[in-house]
Structure formats: structure tokens, C-alpha cells
Amino acid sequence: MRSVAIAIFPGVQALDVAGPVDVFAEANAFVSADAGYEITLLGASRDALRASNGMQMLADRTFDEPAEAFHTALVAGGPVLPAGEAEPRLNRWLIEVASRCERYGSICTGAFALGHAGLLDGRKVTTHWQDAPRLASRFPQAQVELDRIYIRDGALVTSAGVTAGIDLSLALVAEDHGPAIALAVAKRLVVFAQRRGGQSQFSPYLSVPADETSPVAKVQAHVMEHIRERFSVAQLAAVAGMSARNFARVFVQLAHVTPHEFVERARVDTARNLLESTDKVLKAVAYESGFATADRMRIVFSRRLSVTPTEYRASFLNIPNKPDTLNLP
Numbered sequence: 001m002r003s004v005a006i007a008i009f010p011g012v013q014a015l016d017v018a019g020p021v022d023v024f025a026e027a028n029a030f031v032s033a034d035a036g037y038e039i040t041l042l043g044a045s046r047d048a049l050r051a052s053n054g055m056q057m058l059a060d061r062t063f064d065e066p067a068e069a070f071h072t073a074l075v076a077g078g079p080v081l082p083a084g085e086a087e088p089r090l091n092r093w094l095i096e097v098a099s100r101c102e103r104y105g106s107i108c109t110g111a112f113a114l115g116h117a118g119l120l121d122g123r124k125v126t127t128h129w130q131d132a133p134r135l136a137s138r139f140p141q142a143q144v145e146l147d148r149i150y151i152r153d154g155a156l157v158t159s160a161g162v163t164a165g166i167d168l169s170l171a172l173v174a175e176d177h178g179p180a181i182a183l184a185v186a187k188r189l190v191v192f193a194q195r196r197g198g199q200s201q202f203s204p205y206l207s208v209p210a211d212e213t214s215p216v217a218k219v220q221a222h223v224m225e226h227i228r229e230r231f232s233v234a235q236l237a238a239v240a241g242m243s244a245r246n247f248a249r250v251f252v253q254l255a256h257v258t259p260h261e262f263v264e265r266a267r268v269d270t271a272r273n274l275l276e277s278t279d280k281v282l283k284a285v286a287y288e289s290g291f292a293t294a295d296r297m298r299i300v301f302s303r304r305l306s307v308t309p310t311e312y313r314a315s316f317l318n319i320p321n322k323p324d325t326l327n328l329p
Contacts (some may be wrong), residue, residue, distance in 0.1 A: 002072065004073075005042055007041075023185055052079050070100070077111070103156065115135065118293055125141045149167050165191070216254045271285050274289060
């Protein structure tokens with residue numbers, strides 16, 4: 001049996017725990033009894049704790065009990081973890097278990113716990129897109145990759161947010177038992193065996209300045225209202241009532257991206273909304289979002305989201321009152 005330990009704590013994200021547990025448990029139906037997974041939840045105590053959604057969980061063992069040589073050790077994430085400091089007992093347990101197991105890692109913001117234990121230094125890691133910049137700032141020696149669903153760097157495995165723990169666990173099952181078993185588990189759970197693209201396709205893409213009355217906000221609103229048009233820095237500077245040179249500098253300071261970057265992100269978001277909510281052909285989507293051609297839109301989507309517009313639509317299309325036999329381009 002491969003023993004899997006998952007560390008939990010008050011405020012843990014329930015799906016960070018249940019998702020991986022269900023993947024490993026389902027895998028047991030497809031492998032021999034002596035090759036499956038034995039799952040143990042560990043916490044600061046054996047008392048019931050509440051997840052962030054109010055669900056109660058019970059740990060099988062505590063961090064203070066003698067550490068086993070688990071095959072795989074993971075720490076779940078939760079909305080309270082990024083702002084918190086190291087939990088001493090969890091910290092000690094992670095350091096101990098990481099030195100003795102074949103692989104260890106985190107789901108979602110559990111990466112912060114690994115960082116507090118000094119286990120991210122010099123390693124490629126990821127976490128929820130919303131918390132990735134904070135992880136990089138808090139642990140500057142970690143190589144945080146913002147757009148990955150999951151990463152394996154040696155014995156260390158980390159995943160993006162929430163449901164990405166399922167993706168990571170399926171990858172570990174494939175590593176242990178082959179892709180056919182992982183595919184069988186994915187079918188049982190009705191999930192993708194391997195998702196295309198990175199986290200960007202799930203995150204809000206535009207950045208806006210805090211001051212909505214600023215010239216930069218005025219320019220951003222102008223771009224969104226006239227998204228089909230082509231824009232130069234000089235044209236946008238005129239909207240802001242500034243010189244081109246000063247406008248470019250101020251825009252970067254307030255929006256944290258260049259004007260060109262913002263315009264391209266705005267076009268991507270407009271196209272994403274059209275792909276999700278309409279059955280318009282790709283040529284029409286490209287025109288209405290300012291890409292001019294479907295080929296140009298495909299190039300930008302592939303570069304920014306790691307998926308094509310067609311692949312994005314297949315994953316996110318949600319058209320009310322449309323027949324199931326909708327013929328997409």
C-alpha cells in the first residue's frame with residue numbers, strides 16, 4: 001500500500017482535502033489491494049475542526065504523534081492560511097515528514113505552510129493564481145510560477161487552487177499506476193484526466209487602478225467601450241489629456257502593465273466573454289473583440305492562456321436555451 005498523509009487545520013478548504021482523497025480512494029478500485037492507497041488525515045488534535053465552508057472534519061492522527069515514513073505527504077490549503085504565520089506543530093511535522101517520504105507537497109495555499117517550513121527555497125512551485133504574487137513576495141527564494149495547474153520539482157509537488165488538487169492527484173496516480181488507471185479514475189469522477197492550459201483561463205484578467213477617477217481609469221474605460229478600434233499610445237494619451245511619454249509612465253505606475261498589455265488583456269477578456277456566452281463564429285468574436293482576424297486571436301490566446309479559442313469555448317461555453325446539438329466552429 002502507498003500511504004498518503006494530508007495535513008488539515010481549522011479553516012481548511014474542504015475540496016482541497018476531499019478532492020485528492022476521492023482520487024486516491026477511487027484508484028483503489030482499479031488496482032490490487034496491496035498496490036492501492038491508504039489515506040490518513042493529520043491535524044493539531046483529534047478534535048473536530050471546521051473547514052472554511054462549515055463542514056466538520058476529524059483527523060486520524062495528530063502532528064505530535066511519531067511520524068511515519070509516508071509515501072506521499074500533502075498539506076491542504078484554505079483562505080486563512082496565506083495571512084497566517086507558521087503553525088509550529090505543522091511546521092515541525094512537515095520538516096520531519098519531507099525528509100522521510102518519497103514525495104511531499106501542497107494543494108492550493110498549503111504552499112505557504114511549506115514555505116514556513118523552509119521547503120520551497122530554490123524550488124519551482126505554484127499555488128492559487130490569486131495568492132501566487134503573495135507567495136512569491138513572502139518566500140522570495142521560491143520560484144513561483146503563476147500559471148501552472150500543478151508542478152513537480154524533484155520530490156516536491158504543488159498545485160494551483162482548489163480543484164487543481166484533483167489534477168495533481170490524478171497525475172500522481174498516473175505516475176504510480178500508469179495513465180490508463182488515472183483516466184479510469186477521471187471518468188469515474190467526471191473530470192478531465194489532464195486539463196489544457198494554465199490558471200489564467202480561470203482568473204479575471206484585467207487590472208484596474210484603485211482610483212477610478214484617474215486618467216488611467218478614464219483610458220481603460222475608453223478602451224473597453226471602443227474595443228473594436230485600434231489604439232496607439234498617442235491616441236490613448238490624448239484621451240487622458242497627457243503627453244505620450246508621461247502617459248506611458250503614469251499608466252505603468254497605476255495599472256502595473258503597459259498600455260499595450262492592457263489593450264491586449266482587454267481584447268482577451270472581451271473574447272472570453274463572447275466565447276462563453278454566445279455561439280458566434282470565431283471570425284465574428286475576433287472582430288468584436290478587436291483582434292481583426294481569428295488567426296490573430298488564436299495566437300494571443302495560445303500565448304496568454306495556453307489554449308486556443310476553440311478549446312476555451314469547449315470548456316467554458318454556457319449558452320442558455322440553446323440545443324445540446326449546438327454546432328461550434
